[in-house]
Amino acid sequence: MTARPGPLTAAPPCASYEDLVDRVLDGAFGPDPRTQRIAVAFTTRQAVRHDGRSGGYRNEVLSLRLGEAVGSCAVEPGALPDEAIDDCVGADVARLLRHELTPVRIAALDAYLLRTLPHTSPASGAHPQPLAAGSSLEKSRARAEAVTGLLGPAPGQTVLVVGVVNSLLEALRSRGLGYVACDLKGGTTEWGEPVVTDALAQLDRCDAVLASGMTLGNGSFEPLREHALRHGKPLVMFAQTGSAILPRFLGAGVSAVCAEPYPFFWLDGGPGLIHCYGGSA
Numbered sequence: 001m002t003a004r005p006g007p008l009t010a011a012p013p014c015a016s017y018e019d020l021v022d023r024v025l026d027g028a029f030g031p032d033p034r035t036q037r038i039a040v041a042f043t044t045r046q047a048v049r050h051d052g053r054s055g056g057y058r059n060e061v062l063s064l065r066l067g068e069a070v071g072s073c074a075v076e077p078g079a080l081p082d083e084a085i086d087d088c089v090g091a092d093v094a095r096l097l098r099h100e101l102t103p104v105r106i107a108a109l110d111a112y113l114l115r116t117l118p119h120t121s122p123a124s125g126a127h128p129q130p131l132a133a134g135s136s137l138e139k140s141r142a143r144a145e146a147v148t149g150l151l152g153p154a155p156g157q158t159v160l161v162v163g164v165v166n167s168l169l170e171a172l173r174s175r176g177l178g179y180v181a182c183d184l185k186g187g188t189t190e191w192g193e194p195v196v197t198d199a200l201a202q203l204d205r206c207d208a209v210l211a212s213g214m215t216l217g218n219g220s221f222e223p224l225r226e227h228a229l230r231h232g233k234p235l236v237m238f239a240q241t242g243s244a245i246l247p248r249f250l251g252a253g254v255s256a257v258c259a260e261p262y263p264f265f266w267l268d269g270g271p272g273l274i275h276c277y278g279g280s281a
Contacts, residue, residue, distance in 0.1 A: 013252035017222060020248050021097055021109065030116030033093035038108065040065035041088035043080065046266060048136060061240070063262050064088055064096075064107045069118065070262040071111025073103040074214045074241045106216050106242055110261075113244035119259055119275035124247070126275035131265055137167070139265040143258070143274060144171040147238045150256035150279030153177060153208045162199045162224065163212025166190040168238070172210075180206055184218065203227050213239030213246060229253035236279070240264050247277045255279070 014020040024033055046059040060077040062084070063070050084101055088108070096108035119126045131142050144167035153159060155176030161168060164183040169190070172179050181189050182199040189195060196202060200223050203209070209228060215221040215237075228235035229252060236256045237246045243259035250257065256279035265272050 013250055014248050015252060017216070020245065024109065024112060025094060025097065029113060033097065033112055036066055036093045036112060036115075038064045038066055038088050038091055038093065038096065038111065041085040043085065044267070045077065048266065059266075061262075062103045062107050064111045066093065066111040066115050069111050069114035071107045071109065071114055071244065072241060072262050073106040073110065073217050075103045075217065102217055106245065110242050110244050113248070114261060117244065119244070119261065124275075126247070126259065126277050129274050129276055131272040131274060133269055133271045135269065136266050139272065140165070140167040141170070143238075143260070143265055144168045146274055146276060147210070147236065147258045148172055148175060150236045150258060150276060151177075151208055151210065152234045152255070157207040158205065160199060160202050160206035160209045161211075162209065162220065163214050164189060164195055165212075168210065199224065200227075206233075208234040208236070210236050210238070213237060213241035213243065216242045216245065225249060225253035228255070243275070250278050
């Protein structure tokens with residue numbers, strides 16, 4: 001019988017995503033990833049339109065199971081080839097960390113870190129926050145309150161929101177914070193505000209950044225992190241994608257993380273749990 005990896009003491013922050021991968025491959029976070037094999041790979045597809053909201057959206061997520069841990073990376077709906085799942089099943093984590101598809105690399109790294117340093121471990125430094133049972137909209141709003149509570153800006157300041165979630169914008173409005181809404185899909189917010197598509201072009205006009213873990217998958221996380229580090233701006237990540245990856249950058253540009261591993265709040269109406277790292281509170 002293979003022994004389950006025990007939790008590690010939280011390591012120093014990583015200098016970059018590649019630095020984190022190199023450290024994992026060197027065994028800095030636990031057992032050799034060449035000895036850790038993915039047992040299950042699956043995708044979750046969702047379409048949603050909340051009561052009282054004028055629009056809806058779709059989500060698709062690749063998830064990989066390593067022991068009791070499930071690592072995840074969101075993808076654009078329909079973009080993940082079917083053979084990606086077959087590539088992952090039975091493969092060792094080290095090989096998947098160098099896979100040609102970014103979502104596979106991220107989901108594998110997330111699964112490995114969730115197993116070696118779970119959010120529930122005292123060594124992780126996370127503060128668990130329950131989500132009460134309720135509708136998808138109720139749980140979305142509860143999560144939004146937790147996420148925006150990690151920000152430091154005062155009323156009147158402006159937050160760049162990368163990855164538009166209307167519940168997050170609603171929570172920012174209730175706190176008297178301005179925002180610039182950014183999403184690769186463009187369009188408008190629930191309140192008819194334009195959604196810009198180039199987050200990096202908006203950084204200089206904002207006092208803080210609130211970004212989705214999906215930025216790991218589209219390549220914009222590192223520029224956001226570097227800007228926050230260079231200018232001393234708060235960068236708060238809300239992470240279903242890479243929930244175990246992003247806490248590794250606390251103190252290296254990331255100021256707080258709201259981590260939500262699979263299963264996500266939109267999958268179950270029962271009580272749930274998110275894990276908060278850092279923040280102003």
